[in-house]
Amino acid sequence: MSQKIKVLMVDDEEQFRATTKKILNKRGFDTVLAGSGEEAIEKLDEKPDVVILDIKMPGMDGHQALKEIKKHSPHLPVIMLTGHGALPSAQEALVGGAFDYLSKPCDINILAGKITDAFRQTTAGEVPVPAEKTVAEVMIPIEYYTTLTEENTVHDAIEKLKESFSAKISTSRLMETGHRSLLVFDENGKAKGMVAILDLLSAIMPAYLSAPKPSMADSMQYSTMFWSGMFNREVRQLAVKKIKDIMSPVPFSIDADANLMEAAYMMVDKKERRLVVMSKGAVVGIIREQDLFFEIEKILRT
Numbered sequence: 001m002s003q004k005i006k007v008l009m010v011d012d013e014e015q016f017r018a019t020t021k022k023i024l025n026k027r028g029f030d031t032v033l034a035g036s037g038e039e040a041i042e043k044l045d046e047k048p049d050v051v052i053l054d055i056k057m058p059g060m061d062g063h064q065a066l067k068e069i070k071k072h073s074p075h076l077p078v079i080m081l082t083g084h085g086a087l088p089s090a091q092e093a094l095v096g097g098a099f100d101y102l103s104k105p106c107d108i109n110i111l112a113g114k115i116t117d118a119f120r121q122t123t124a125g126e127v128p129v130p131a132e133k134t135v136a137e138v139m140i141p142i143e144y145y146t147t148l149t150e151e152n153t154v155h156d157a158i159e160k161l162k163e164s165f166s167a168k169i170s171t172s173r174l175m176e177t178g179h180r181s182l183l184v185f186d187e188n189g190k191a192k193g194m195v196a197i198l199d200l201l202s203a204i205m206p207a208y209l210s211a212p213k214p215s216m217a218d219s220m221q222y223s224t225m226f227w228s229g230m231f232n233r234e235v236r237q238l239a240v241k242k243i244k245d246i247m248s249p250v251p252f253s254i255d256a257d258a259n260l261m262e263a264a265y266m267m268v269d270k271k272e273r274r275l276v277v278m279s280k281g282a283v284v285g286i287i288r289e290q291d292l293f294f295e296i297e298k299i300l301r302t
Contacts, residue, residue, distance in 0.1 A: 004029060004030040005028075005029050005049045005050060005116065006029070006030045006032060006046070006047065006048045006049045006050075007029045007031045007032065007048060007050050007052060007115055008032045008040060008050070009024070009032070009033050009034070009052045010034045010035075010036075010037065010039075010040040010051065010052065010053045010054060010057075010062075010065065011052075011057070011081075012036060012054065012057045014035065017035065018033075020052075021033055024108075024111075026141070026144045027108070027112045027141075029112070036057060036058075036060060037060030037064055037068070040065055040069065041065070041069065041072065044069065044072050044076075049076075049077075050076075050077050050122075051069060051076060051078040052078075052081060052111070052115070053078050053079070053080055053081065053098075054080075055081065055082050056083065062080055063093065066080070066093060066096050066097065067096060076122070077119070077122050079098070079111075079114055079118060080100075080101040081104055081106065082101050082103055099118045107294070110294060110297075113138075113295070113298045114298075117298075132259055132260060132261075133295065134258065134260070135255070135256055135260065135275075136277065136284070138291045138292070139256070139277045139284075139286060139291065140179060140286050140287070141285045142277075142283050142284055142286065145179060145182070145286050147182060147183045147184070148160055148184055148185075148195075149184065149187060150186055150242065150243050150244035150247070151187070151242060151243070152242070152243050153240060153243065154200070154203070154239055154241050154243060154245075154246060157195050158200070160182055161181075161195075179286070179288065181194055181196035181197070183250075183286065192244070192247070192250060193243075193244065193247030193248055193250055194247060194248045194250060194274075195243060196248065199248050200238070202246075203238050203241075203246040204234040206234060250276060251274055252270050252276070253277070253278045253283075254275045254278070254287065255278055255279070256277050256284055260295060263275060263287055263292065264292055267292070273288065274286050275287050
């Protein structure tokens with residue numbers, strides 16, 4: 001997107017506010033925080049584009065805050081967060097002028113998409129057919145994707161991949177998923193390859209497993225004794241190798257301004273689960289099959 005969308009995140013839980021700001025900023029938003037309905041009204045002077053408002057808060061709750069926000073800024077879109085099973089409360093919010101509501105826990109992909117939709121609809125000045133997004137609007141920016149150089153070891157890659165899972169945040173209100181792969185660059189910053197979990201599994205396969213063998217060896221190969229100790233041994237031997245020795249080729253690339261259907265076509269046609277996103281000759285992100293999946297799900301909900 002050409003400009004950063006300013007989001008006012010309103011929630012009484014401090015840790016959740018900090019976590020949400022970190023995740024939304026990673027997605028390219030400019031996030032402002034408020035710890036109460038009263039503080040949210042004050043923060044309207046910072047001119048947010050979209051408000052995310054928790055319904056259940058002490059003091060001025062979400063419904064009361066929504067009324068005050070609408071008095072101050074009638075056209076400011078407000079997305080309400082509601083607990084599981086609180087449908088009547090969510091419907092009340094829609095009657096009160098909320099743009100939409102999301103039940104907790106909420107996936108970050110869905111929340112990010114909803115913020116973008118709210119901003120687009122408001123700036124369009126009407127209720128249009130949702131515009132098709134570009135690749136840049138749903139990709140993972142490269143600064144938030146796991147990367148290493150081809151001279152790093154496989155052990156380094158495994159540690160980085162583990163971090164991409166463990167660093168993902170999951171709370172009662174928000175979930176973020178890991179990306180299960182890393183992009184490999186050379187010392188000059190040029191993309192050279194990709195390492196996914198399947199590459200690691202392929203790399204621990206001893207060469208003799210795929211070598212021609214006499215038919216009489218088939219029954220021995222799959223015996224318990226044959227497999228015993230093989231996994232641990234091969235993993236330890238693999239760990240000291242260079243990433244460049246086991247990585248897959250760089251995935252096909254797509255322009256950041258390309259339509260999502262072009263991305264979907266390339267994934268199907270090239271049998272790729274992810275594509276490298278380019279802009280002005282530089283890698284700017286990765287778009288994955290799950291990013292397109294969340295767009296499919298969102299289209300069917302609207």
